[in-house]
Amino acid sequence: MMGLDKLILGSNSFEGVSYISRTQSLYYLEHFSKEDNIVSVLRAALNLGIKSFMCSNCENVLGALNKFDRNQEITLLPVIPNAYEYAREASEKGVLGAIMTKAKGFSMYQKFRLGLRALAKIKSVIAKDVLNLLLELIHFELASFEKFKLGGVVLHGQITDLAISSHNANIIDIYQKLIKETYGVQPILATHNFGVLLPQLIEWKIKIPIMAPFNQKGFMMRPSPGKCEDLIRDTDYVIIAKKVLAGGRLSPEEGLPYLADKKLGSVVIGVGAVSEAYHTFSVAKSVLKA
């Protein structure tokens, strides 16, 4: 199993996510609805030696990856399942209904690519076995990435945090075994509750890389920035920092030095333009000695 790169390109801006303003979110949505604009950022990152890309299976992101002539030079870290895609439909249709709705929009070719076998199995197992449903959902979503090189698979924070809130070691354990044994890559857990997850994993004796917010503003560092900093100081777990520029409130020069003395395996940084990619990753390489 390969190790993780120090610097990883994130995909929030490609998906229209902004913590700053609606105006910025709309700009991202429109700008990155054109796959060529994502390709340009991927190329810029690659030119700077950033070879890992963390993303979900959004249509525009997958389209850009397919278009990019250097896509085999990139190692992908898919974040699954794409919780927001399902959440919209799940309130009135349940999770299965949401999956089926999403699948309805696919062409026959896409259905084949996305794993009709998995889809049929999802239908058959839901009534019997929720854990199997999760596993089939993972197969279903990873089918989108089958032609690319995978370096790891990240369990979406909503699922990780749901599992820890029900004190359920089984879900995490089954997930990590599946990713290691079936896909031969590194399982990773995303969380918005680092201070709860890490002690819980230690108690369960499950050692797995964790991706969590770490930034100078303490944004989303739960239960408190101090507790998160104490935990990271003493742990031998691989920690991947995200939200490192506090959702865009900090410039790379302001935000990245905070990370320099932290015991971090990797740092995920999202950028919203080619010029931003050159600037941000240049600063990151210098400050984080990557």
Place this chain on the structure above:
Amino acid sequence: MAVIGLGKMGILHTALVNMIPLVELTALSDIDKQLSKYVQQSGLKAAFYSDVGQMLQDVKLDAALICTPAFTNLSLAALCLAHNLDVFVEKPLAHTFAAAQRMVELAAEKNAVNATGYVFAHIGLFKKAKELLDEKVIGDVFRFRSCIYISEVFAKKKGWYYDKSRSGGGAVINIASHLIYLLYWYFGSVANVFAQTLHCYSDVEDAASVYLEFSNGIKGTLDVSWSLPGYRLSYLELVVEGNNGTLELTNDYVRLYLHKAQKNIGKEWTTIHKIDLPQTSQFELGGEGYYEEDVDFVQCCLERKSPAVTWRDGLEVQRIIEAIYLSAERRLIVSVEGIDS
């Protein structure tokens, strides 16, 4: 404690209350018997019941969270109150004003702690805006405009959510109710409304435009749609005008423009970003505020206090919603105070 209804919101509240120290989650209920498997496998140490009545007979409970479709809220709340439980009900309080009013009466008879799930009351940035308005930083308020949008409905959909007899309505009761609560929280009771609703895809309304006159003289507009592209998550905007300037509130920031410095806030432009506010949440799942909402309910149960959003508050929101629907139907200005079952 028990959670009734294991849909999206029920699963969310189940996870959240299970993280609150002092809470013992002992029972879960849903009419779908197949969900017993989910409960077993999720690792929750709670008994599953497909019959709420049976659950209330078998399990010793102090409180329940009702997260079922709105049309079931009155009957389930009555059942829980009859067993002397404190009760949290997800928003809206009920599918009709009459049902919501009956719930408030029942809770008063039992002296039960009661809460409604209008989560905006627990979001740091919205609390900050309330503080600024209460401190009269922008002076006396006279006017506002507001909107709330989400990308959710772009074709006719089926299910209880789109059936007025079960959900109580469409975008107004399900989406705008959050904003209506916020306006009620900030400005008090509403005197009159004039509304128009629009049906583009659904049997229930997909959009609405509302003109509101508050009892204290504040006037403003509310616009809602669940059929606008580009809003993956719900987005709110409120611009308030006062005689010392304006306050603009969104999901991301509060922006002030002050004619004169006030309460340590300088003249002209100041922006307070959500990210810059101190973080108070110990745990997060499903978005900001939900954990605090459940903690507030639990603490109020223990201390026999009123939660941040009571059923009476939920009823006032329901009264405004009822007036909006009546106004849209009759094409007339409707007195909110005149709404009674």
